């Protein structure tokens with residue numbers, strides 16, 4: 001069997017998907033800025049990005065497939081094993097280099113930067129160049145660095161939350177990831193599916209001496225990281241296309257929604273702005289509800305004074321959400337919990353729902369990589385399969401689904417679920433499947449009471 005034939009097909013996919021992506025950038029009113037331009041673009045914080053995400057999942061999948069196909073195996077294996085991207089990025093994100101370089105649009109010599117952030121000049125030069133090679137920072141002159149389009153977008157003064165996403169990924173998730181193999185070999189942690197015995201908790205206990213039970217307690221004990229987590233959730237909405245749900249789902253047909261585990265209202269704030277007739281209730285842990293009240297007082301005081309939004313604390317593992325809402329919406333909640341706890345949460349929602357209420361579960365839906373299972377889901381539930389020769393799930397075009405899946409394992413001993421797993425879980429809590437919403441990157445599954 002020859003792989004040569006795949007080259008032409010992959011090139012055609014790259015061509016058509018890149019053309020479609022450019023059109024989506026232009027629809028937002030401007031051309032694509034070069035990677036060297038330290039500019040933001042409206043597409044960074046656009047919410048209606050299903051068409052862009054659909055083009056990108058083909059483009060990313062096809063580019064990775066083609067380079068892997070045409071590279072000798074040893075080259076790819078070296079590339080995957082020696083990839084230092086996250087370590088290099090962490091050094092610069094922790095030391096707020098994007099904020100520093102924002103003050104030097106013409107660039108800053110590595111000698112001065114090294115004095116400011118206390119890293120020896122030679123080492124820092126290596127680190128900055130390794131980042132610049134991936135378009136994070138620019139070497140504008142020999143040993144002189146400036147912000148690129150990517151590093152500019154991580155500035156802490158921008159409202160996009162991208163710097164916080166990077167910080168959460170690099171400082172918490174990657175540290176746990178670095179100890180995954182050790183935690184899996186540990187006789188206590190390895191076989192456990194308890195949130196208190198995740199790889200992150202292994203890291204927090206062994207390296208930080210933390211005595212608490214699980215991640216949300218760790219965040220509570222680390223206020224700066226908790227604050228970063230809240231901002232990262234805002235950034236997740238933009239970067240993972242989670243806000244496409246604002247456009248895809250007919251919210252205008254409903255009058256009330258309870259956002260369970262809402263955080264400070266990363267989705268609810270947008271819902272309140274776009275659908276003024278929707279009565280919104282935010283529910284989360286008591287201290288998070290306190291932050292949400294402060295956040296809305298600054299971000300959208302009119303919604304509060306017009307009583308379009310309520311804030312009600314809950315521990316969703318033990319208590320039921322408020323009664324009488326038409327919609328119960330859970331975004332990025334069930335993936336934090338192992339099946340036994342996810343079941344408790346769903347049972348509690350089911351108890352409170354009226355006969356005409358709907359449950360909306362919004363997460364990544366992961367798929368097996370064999371074409372048989374992909375085709376089964378596509379014919380039964382409308383999950384779009386990738387064109388051949390791409391892996392049926394779009395391969396690297398869905399990398400973030402796998403990153404999120406592993407990130408949930410690392411932090412909570414939990415996971416992203418396949419559609420079959422979501423349906424089984426919901427069915428055993430007394431729900432009936434209504435509709436699968438393909439949001440191109442994340443997915444939403446709608447249920448009614450059975």
Ligand SMILES: C[S@@+](CC[C@H](N)C(=O)[O-])C[C@H]1O[C@@H](n2cnc3c(N)ncnc32)[C@H](O)[C@@H]1O
Pocket residue numbers: 216233234260261262263264266267283284285288314315316317330331332333336
């Ligand atoms: C991953 S965040 C998702 C936040 C928000 N839904 C979003 O999509 O941006 C998970 C949320 O669950 C909340 N949470 C965790 N444990 C909880 C509990 N026992 N009861 C209620 N909320 C909880 C956290 O405080 C956090 O806001």
